[in-house]
Amino acid sequence: MAERGVETHFQISARLDDVATERLDLRRFREGDLDQLEGIFAKPEVWKFPYGRGLSRGETEAFLSAQIAGWETHKFGCWLAIERKTRKAIGYIGLSIPTFLPEILPAVEVGWRLDPDVWGRGYATEGAKKALERGFEMLGLREICSVPQSGNAASERVCRRLGMRWRRTVRIPPNDRRGPLQAELYTLTMAEWAEGRLDSPPGRLRGTRHEMEGSSRRQHRKHE
Numbered sequence: 001m002a003e004r005g006v007e008t009h010f011q012i013s014a015r016l017d018d019v020a021t022e023r024l025d026l027r028r029f030r031e032g033d034l035d036q037l038e039g040i041f042a043k044p045e046v047w048k049f050p051y052g053r054g055l056s057r058g059e060t061e062a063f064l065s066a067q068i069a070g071w072e073t074h075k076f077g078c079w080l081a082i083e084r085k086t087r088k089a090i091g092y093i094g095l096s097i098p099t100f101l102p103e104i105l106p107a108v109e110v111g112w113r114l115d116p117d118v119w120g121r122g123y124a125t126e127g128a129k130k131a132l133e134r135g136f137e138m139l140g141l142r143e144i145c146s147v148p149q150s151g152n153a154a155s156e157r158v159c160r161r162l163g164m165r166w167r168r169t170v171r172i173p174p175n176d177r178r179g180p181l182q183a184e185l186y187t188l189t190m191a192e193w194a195e196g197r198l199d200s201p202p203g204r205l206r207g208t209r210h211e212m213e214g215s216s217r218r219q220h221r222k223h224e
C-alpha cells in the first residue's frame, strides 16, 4: 500500500537500480517530482484505497520525502513510473516495507498506484513483474507479499496475474489518518516465482483467491 514509504527496521545490502520495461521507465524518486506527482495523487480514484479521497500537496510532499528517505536508508523502494512513449510520470510501482501490517514483518511488499488516465493497459502488471524479478534476483528476497484492501478488485487482479497466492484476510490496525482496514494478503515465494518463470505460459493464474477458498472449503469438509 506504501502509505508513507519505508521505515527503519529492515536492511538489505543490495541496491535496487533504475530499470526499464517494454513500455515503462522505472526510476528512484527525486525532489523535483512533486509537481507531476501532485496532479496524479490529487485524483480521488488514486487514493480511494485507503483514504477515499485524493491527497493534498502537503500530503504528497510528505509521501515523496518518505520515499526519498526510504531509498537512502534501504537502497530500495517504489519507483516513479514513466510512460516512455509520452515521457510522462504515471504514478509509482515497486517494493516497500508494509509497516502498516506489523504482524507480517519482516516483509517486503510489491505495490502500485497509477494515474486513472492509463489504467487498463497492463502497466501495473508489467512494472510489478520487474519489481518481483529484481526483488528475487538482485535483493535475494525469499518471499514478496502484496496487501490490497478488500474490495480493491483491480489490485487483487494484478496480484493474481503476477501468480501470487491468496493466503488470508488480514486486519490492518488504524493510524492517525484512517480507521482499521480489512485487506487480502497475497504472497509469492522465490521458488514459486522461479517455477512460474520456467513452466508457466505468461499470464497463467496459479493459487488464486477463489481456488484457495475452494481448497480450504474442501479441507473443512474433510474434517466435518
Ligand SMILES: CC(C)(COP(=O)(O)OP(=O)(O)OC[C@H]1O[C@@H](n2cnc3c(N)ncnc32)[C@H](O)[C@@H]1OP(=O)(O)O)[C@@H](O)C(=O)NCCC(=O)NCCS
Pocket: 001, 045, 046, 047, 049, 111, 112, 113, 114, 115, 118, 119, 120, 121, 122, 123, 124, 125, 126, 147, 148, 149, 152, 153, 154, 155, 157, 158, 161
Ligand atoms: C490497481 C491499478 C494500479 C491497476 O492498474 P492497471 O494498469 O489497470 O492494471 P493492469 O492493466 O495491469 O491490470 C488490471 C486488471 O484489473 C482488472 N480491473 C481493472 N479495474 C477493475 C475493477 N474495477 N474490477 C475488477 N477488475 C478490474 C483489469 O481488467 C485487469 O485484469 P485483466 O488482466 O484480467 O484484464 C490501478 O487500478 C490503480 O492505480 N488503482 C488505484 C491505486 C491502488 O488502489 N493501488 C493499490 C494499493 S494496494
